Amino acid sequence: MRISLIAALCLLAALPICAQTPAPPTRLGLCAACHGASGHADMPGVPHLAGQRLDYLRDVLKQYRDGRRNVPVMRAAIGPVSDAELDALARWYSAQPPQSQGQP
Template sequence: MSRLLIAALCLLAALPIRAQTPTPPARLGLCAACHGANGHAGMPGVPHLAGQRLGYLRDALKQYRDGRRNVPVMRAAIGPVSDAELDALARWYSAQPPQPQGQP
């Protein structure tokens, strides 16, 4: 019996681990208008968010919300967003594949 259990555990350990892609957050439309749903901005001067580090995105969004980063359009957009919603947005954009090199 123990050999069977060990064999089963070894098989489970050998299976590839699939990374979970977060589901699109409810507030995505708010950000997607400028940054794109997949984080590849289509407007000049708007940064790409896809593939950015999760911690960086979380901190940046909080800084826009509380005014430490004084960008009026971002402050207006992020102002009413809760911590949970900010986290969901940061997780979504950090999980997206980054913009390919040489693409605008």
């Protein structure tokens, strides 16, 4: 009984951590082609998105979508994305661990 209680308490303690990790968004493949599914870009000149601030990612994605940032490839990719999908992408990438200092 005591072991069961301890195990249950450990699971309850871990729930907030699990709840904070968002599910991969449905539009992830759109971004992952260049930025990587985990936000670590392999293409030269493509920024890493992992670990960026949520509010920053949301704002920048809206700017690309609305044309306030004039980058044609981003406008084409993010143009048809709804506010909910944009939010899911921003949440996903902000929740990913940032690139370590030793990686390119």
